Amino acid sequence: MAKAKKEKKIFVLDTSVIIYSHDSIMNFAEHDVAIPITVLEELDQFKKGNDTKNYEAREFIRMIDKLADGRSLSDWIPLNGKTRGSFKVLMPTGKKLETEQIFLEDIPDHKILGSALQLQTELKDTPVILVTKDINLRLKAKSCGLKAEDYETGKIKNVSDLHSGKQQIDDATSDTINKLYDEYSCDVKDIFGKKKPENNTFYILKSNKNSALGFYNPITGKIDKVEKRTAYGIKPKNAEQAFAIHALLNPDIKLITLQGVAGTGKTLIALASALEQRKEYKQIYLARPIVPLSNKDIGFLPGDIKSKLNPYMEPLWDNLKFIQHQFQEHEREFLNITDMVNKEKLMIQPLAYIRGRSLSNIFFIVDEAQNLTPHEVKTIITRAGENTKIVFTGDVNQIDTPYLDSQSNGLSYLIDKVKGHELYAHVTLEKGERSELANLANDVL
DSSP: OOOOOOOOOEEEEOHHHHHHOTTGGGOSTTSEEEEEHHHHHHHHHHSSSSSHHHHHHHHHHHHHHHHHTTSOTTSOEEOSSTTOOEEEEEOOOSSOOHHHHHOOSOOHHHHHHHHHHHHHHHOTTSOEEEEOSOHHHHHHHHHTTOEEEOOOTTOOSOGGGOOOSEEEESOOOHHHHHHHHHHSEEETHHHHTTOOOOTTOEEEEEOSSOEEEEEEETTTTEEEEOOOOOBTTBOOOSHHHHHHHHHHHOTTOOEEEEEEOTTSOHHHHHHHHHHHTGGGSSEEEEEEOOOOGGGOOGGGSOSSHHHHHHHHHHHHHHHHHHHHTTSOTTSHHHHHHHHHHHTTSEEEEEHHHHTTSOBOSEEEEEOSGGGSOHHHHHHHHTTBOTTOEEEEEEOTTOOOSTTOOTTTSHHHHHHHHHTTOTTEEEEEEOSOOSOHHHHHHHHHO
């Protein structure tokens, strides 16, 4: 029996989808894609600047111009590839839009919604679907009887099943654990039989008599014992932190992600481990994306650029000061940190200042990585040169940007896509160690 032909649809893209991924127009299989002219107007405002959204806007404009190749954008133009549909720019028809009767405010979102509704009226036999990262616009569309959905490409299906990087084995034998203590490694078959563990995965091994922490080393093919090592005065307070420090100090692991709620020690441990290895790298970069307060642009804040950036960078300086004050002011370790900052061997900067640079011989920590898109994460990693280690830290459930969520942010995407690679390790930190009060907030509130 022949396969039933799929019903062709038209997807209307919002600006939020374009600045999330400039090549999104290519990811709708054989279906057609429509771009309201209002979207192009909004992209015109985004095209200048060094932020990722500016890059995405510029790339999309160039791509559309190339696809048009002199043809009118108000006509359907085939997208590249035999399996793809066509696209066009939706122009105003001169008729009064339905949204003008429903919504009093004349804003771009309502114009985009109106264009999609107008298209739905004209093409009654073809499903028209508005695609937007803006959940409120999706709700408005559904309220008007228009189908609306999120842009799903790159989304993780189930965040609760996200790779944790660790596993507890409750049926390990006492002999195997004793071997780990005596020889610092054991054969995989002693624990897993014929099954091969996932690369760089950590294990809590327990028997009825003793326990140990282990790590599958893909280079030796053995389970190594994990010691609770101290990194620049910071001692691990639980097994997860011990795993994280082990990965951070392992020269064979070049890419690391640390995921967990506030107070689990992600940034602190990453920075302490970087300082512990300061002689192995030319510089240490600690960066974070700037998410404007109350959705106001950074220009809203008073003062010069340094004053404007201080509120965003302060949490990183707090971690550095905490590490420094593990030592007395006259001790070498204390003075080393001050000297590294003064000589710019240790730099704390906004991520926008780092993006685009070549990262060779760098220990690079990206904090609050859940506020990055998958494309931004990829862009950062592709800048890595020789002898560079990149660490992403964050909490996938604490998103501060309006068009990302726990499934679509760059940190979730990275953890899901790179798990199992021998250059990569991940640890999910679950136990809060900041204070009993902070734990109360995470557990109860």
